[in-house]
Amino acid sequence: MTKISYIVGVIALTVGTVANALPQTKYTSSCKLLAPKQGEYDEEKMPTITSESAYKKITAANEAYADGKYNESIAILNDIIENSGDKVVVGRSIYLLGVNYREMGQYAAAKRELIRAMGTGMLGKQNEVNLRLMLAQIDASQEDYNSAIRWMKEYFDEVINPPATSYATYASLLYQKQDFRAAICPAYLAIQEGSKSTKPLYSMLFAAHIELKDLPGAEVIGREMVELFPAEKSVYNNLFAVLSQRGKSADMLALAELAYMNGMWDSETNYKQLSALYSNNQIPLLAAERLEEGVNKGIVESDEDVWKSIANSYKYAKASDKAVAAYKKAASFVSNGQYDYQIASVYFYDEEYTKAIEAFKTAIRKGNLKDGDAGYAYLQMGVAHQRLGQPNQAISALEQARNYKNVSKNATAYIGYIQQIEKMKKELALND
Secondary structure (H helix, E strand, O other), X not given: OOOOOOEEOOEEOOOOOOOOOOOOOOOOOOOOOOOOOOOOOOOOOOOOOOOHHHHHHHHHHHHHHHOOOHHHHHHHHHHHHHHOOOHHHXXXXXXXXXXHXXXXXXXXXXXXXXXXXXXXXXXXXXXXXXXXXXXXXXXXXXXXXXXXXXXXXXXXXXXXXXXXXXXXHHHHHHHHOOOHHXXXXXXXXXXXXXXXXXXXXXXXXXXXXXXXXXXXHHHHHHHHHHXXXXXXXXXXXXXXXXXXXXOOHHHHHHHHHHHHHOOOXXXXXXXXXHHXXXXXXXXXXXXXXXXXXXXXOOOOOOOHHHHHHHHHXXXXXXXXXXXXXXXXXXXXXXXXXXXHHHXXXXXXXXXXXXXXXXXXXXXXXXXXXXXXXXXXXXXXXXXXXXXXXXXXXXXXXXXXXXXXXXXXXXXXXXXXXXXXXXXXXXXXXXXX
């Protein structure tokens, strides 16, 4: 698993969770077990079956139940309940009758019999406690969350060393009732006690913190989820959204890059987000490379805006050849000379004056340049000619530049400069 410690330049998203430690938020830090871990149930007065014939019958009913022969089991149990004088076997038969109805999906009948069984006092303390958990689960399946929660409260009041699944059940019920604050600790404790349903429980914790508007807490949970479930794209998206709301641009970038490395950041939106994040964090080369990769893979649509963004990023990264190539692709989508002007500017600043002149000419010929760009094109073209030792062509281009207000003064001054230089050359030649 790739951990979130990937460094991009000076940017790092560090999770750094302690081994076997659970995420601590202002809501989870005070969570305590709802029942004791140690202790024993008082079973000294555990009633026993005295009738051998009744014992054989309930054993047969148990075997029928185990084989899925519920109607057969129910028939045996009803016979015991109606005809046996052994209160213990009757109580346990009523219990097993309820369990059969539950397996058959007859929840009202199941609940009725299980409550009746608990009232007989013949099941033993531990069985009565666990029966409350079963009743809660039945009510939950019928979406009677209020009743289910009441049973769970009674269960935790008397249970000893409850399994992690019971905490998970309680958390789910409270969450369904939208009691998000109360749901957090049972979910947290379910994970602490070793529940195997870690993904749903962490998702519940994350969502509960979001509902409670605890973004710092949600971030803590979200980071842990990325560590635990690196192959789940949803956990990256969830944490990314929280980081965005918290304005953590550098962490958003590190997370997006991690998702990209783990193969999770694979949509057009993802590539554009990643490129924008690199750009916002002043890393233009990777901004361009990630977006261009998306285009080359056929994930990002190839259009003018995309190639313009790629080209601009390469330009700022001073990757001139790549910038020129990208501007040329952007130019293929338009008929004007705006991208030829950008190409010329790249050549000019790289002191490739011959190429710059040709590109400026192309930009001017195509026309429809942005305000002021035409004037700068003539001005820079004139400078390029002068630096190539072509004063006449330079002055000709600069004369054109004088027609544009934004560069007119500069063009006039530069013409005077060239003329002065040429005059000095002639005087030196005469003196020689």
